[in-house]
Amino acid sequence: MFRPFKKDFTWQDVDLLAYKQEGGAPFKDVTRQVLFSGDDLKSELRYFEIAPGGHTTLERHEHVHAAMILRGVGHCLVGNEVRAVHTHDLITVPLLTWHQLRAGADEPMGFLCMVDAIRDKPQLPSKDDLEALLADPIVAVFLQGENK
């Protein structure tokens, strides 16, 4: 019933997991911890942490992401909007909307993400989707961050 916070944004009795199991989705330097999940809850609350310079997968899906930055700062793409995000900022990712989070170069960025327990699998962008996103120069700068 009580799981204390430990050093370095880990928690007692919470496993530190790989971000994704499958091999096909591109991401960089992300960990996952499932903080709350179970039969008596309709949703899950997860904590993801992106190492400096890392990023989550660029993806979309038919479920909503409800996220709060818990640690650090970075940038976030939702749809075709890119924003600087800071600790405790809230991010809502609507249905079928492309999104990605990127940590800054100097410190990790961690965020909570609430999702429905029963949900669809993420979709990756096609070549056409990616070209459409890259047509916006601001989005292009964001997505090409890893090449800086």
Added chain:
Amino acid sequence: MFRPFKKDFTWQDVDLLAYKQEGGAPFKDVTRQVLFSGDDLKSELRYFEIAPGGHTTLERHEHVHAAMILRGVGHCLVGNEVRAVHTHDLITVPLLTWHQLRAGADEPMGFLCMVDAIRDKPQLPSKDDLEALLADPIVAVFLQGENK
């Protein structure tokens, strides 16, 4: 999609609300902010803040509370267990389990709480329930905190 964190643990476009609307449930110095809620989510994420010396209602219900302390320190009762809680600690309140949170005397304590969107109303303790809780000296000291 983006709602920045503001000063004093409030957020852009999030209303600062009274903790409870009804008059019957005893509590002291608590505010409520609904961070995420809507038709496309099976759960809600709320932020509650207890002023120094304040406390939530002693209650139980048939839904689970999944909570994280976001700010400050205090004490928490779950069932017949009382624990000191600190920023980022996790608390799970199982079905039909008495619980209450109390802030310390010196600073506010804020916490996130994830719940199913569709849920039952809280139950308050009967005189017999309260006597059973107070029979444990540790629980009694906790519950009588407001009389210190």
